[in-house]
Amino acid sequence: MTSFTFEKLVIFGVGLIGGSLARALREGGRAAAGGIVVGVGRSLATAERAKALGVVDEVAALDDDDALRRALGGADLVLIAAPVAQTEPLLARIAPFLGETTLVTDAGSTKTDVVAAARAALGASIARFIPGHPIAGRESSGVEAALPDLYVGRNVVLCPLPENRSADVARIEALWRAAGAEVRTMEAAQHDRVFASVSHLPHLLSFALVEQILGEPDAALKFSFAAGGFRDFTRIAASSPEMWRDVCLANRTALLAELDGYAAVLARLRAAIVAGDGATLETVFTRSREARAAWQERGAQASGPAGDLAAK
Amino acid sequence: MTSFTFEKLVIFGVGLIGGSLARALREGGRAAAGGIVVGVGRSLATAERAKALGVVDEVAALDDDDALRRALGGADLVLIAAPVAQTEPLLARIAPFLGETTLVTDAGSTKTDVVAAARAALGASIARFIPGHPIAGRESSGVEAALPDLYVGRNVVLCPLPENRSADVARIEALWRAAGAEVRTMEAAQHDRVFASVSHLPHLLSFALVEQILGEPDAALKFSFAAGGFRDFTRIAASSPEMWRDVCLANRTALLAELDGYAAVLARLRAAIVAGDGATLETVFTRSREARAAWQERGAQASGPAGDLAAK
Structure with a gap:
């Protein structure tokens, strides 16, 4: 089992994909020292459903500046797990609240467009965005479908950018390995x-x-x-x-x-x-x-x- | 459970479809008085594999006139369960050995061409051919994949011909119901x-x-x-x-x-x-x-x- 520790993981979009990572880290027994997992939803109601199910520790709503600032404060890891068209507005929304050392990754099924969206939204902070794609879809969606072992034995593809530090890429790799996944890297267009x-x-x-x-x-x-x-x-x-x-x-x-x-x-x-x-x-x-x-x-x-x- | 009796069922092509009907009748406990099931293969070897597996009682090879005559002697039911392109040569091959009252049905996935093939091969005996199609495919094929409960709850479509006697259609319906299937009728083109x-x-x-x-x-x-x-x-x-x-x-x-x-x-x-x-x-x-x-x-x-x- 991979030894992996984190302070605070903030997940934007706690559905099947985000919820399963949260469950893997909190219930899977793989994280050596599990930190806090915060779920952020488009509305507070969806995020609160995740908390009621025990999938996340804390919640915030995207449209609440104060809650968002609190959610991202002290976060070492951020996962964007929303439909890919929302990547740019989501990143633009959270960019002002991102700490200097917070790493951001995503779970989008496409990567060229996500990279372009991240460059537009994050500007000079793009070095801290490591694009990713866990290959673990199911036809069920929503946090109720989330499973702690969804990623066990599955592939996660990372598409590192030239600007990424290799230590940061290694940390996102470790995050997914802690959930049981195999990590492979590939260029975004490929x-x-x-x-x-x-x-x-x-x-x-x-x-x-x-x-x-x-x-x-x-x-x-x-x-x-x-x-x-x-x-x-x-x-x-x-x-x-x-x-x-x-x-x-x-x-x-x-x-x-x-x-x-x-x-x-x-x-x-x-x-x-x-x-x-x-x-x-x-x-x-x-x-x-x-x-x-x-x-x-x-x-x-x-x-x-x-x-x-x-x-x- | 349907009460159904037969004397001798001869199956041409003892693979998934033919073998499963044989197993249903011989092992399913549904046939009130099970008769003999004979498997006929293109070669004796394939038919003998079915016998070795306990799927049929007796075997014959298609290219052996004497064996074919013996196999069809006293048969009340014949099932053609071979790829549909073989329907016409198969029926032409067995036509000389068919008894006056033997009913013939098939399991082909298409029906318009099978009806044309049967008319060409059987001529005036077409009244005794009742076209059928069990909807129970699997991606596995061969007699090893045959299951006694393959047809339970599945649809079997019959496409009766104008020449068929309704009592004969009812008998083929009863055959499939004895294997657990639901029988529905439909026109061949539909x-x-x-x-x-x-x-x-x-x-x-x-x-x-x-x-x-x-x-x-x-x-x-x-x-x-x-x-x-x-x-x-x-x-x-x-x-x-x-x-x-x-x-x-x-x-x-x-x-x-x-x-x-x-x-x-x-x-x-x-x-x-x-x-x-x-x-x-x-x-x-x-x-x-x-x-x-x-x-x-x-x-x-x-x-x-x-x-x-x-x-x-």
């Missing part, structure tokens, strides 16, 4: 291409299938016969619309490139179906099946996220 | 439209995502970060390539219509992303999420397939 492909596009495609059926005259009949294949394929269509709206727009360049590449694959498969070209279909399906089986096999051996087949 | 939408298209889309990633230069990196969303979305890309090749070709008209409708939805979402139109994205995602949640809720209340959330 991060966005990878997750456009393996996460953002599948979410868009899943929402799109339900949308398509809804638009058809026999939608009710079709839903009544939907079974296991539909269930798995659309599980991620139960995800937060607000979060995924933001991700699609924040990562639009990489996402559009992946979407166009996907449309080209579909066009190739369509042509094979029209031509009655079973050999091409079988070749593609076999290759896909084998690649997916190899991926699952690697995951089953590793402690990474792919191995956690029981998790949502 | 069946093919419904399943193109909720099953065949999602399988094609799932194979296509893995194929797309495989074609990219950073495929290994992308797979290494794929997590829960990718896992669920591509679970059905682990399905049998041969089966899905046949389904795509057999149901090409309905599948192409659904694929084109889906491409139109993707084009609409693409335009919204390009335009930065977050309102449209959020509206679509919210509508999809709610429809999917309502579907799951109905399934949780019903005994139908959607309720079986734990099953693969």
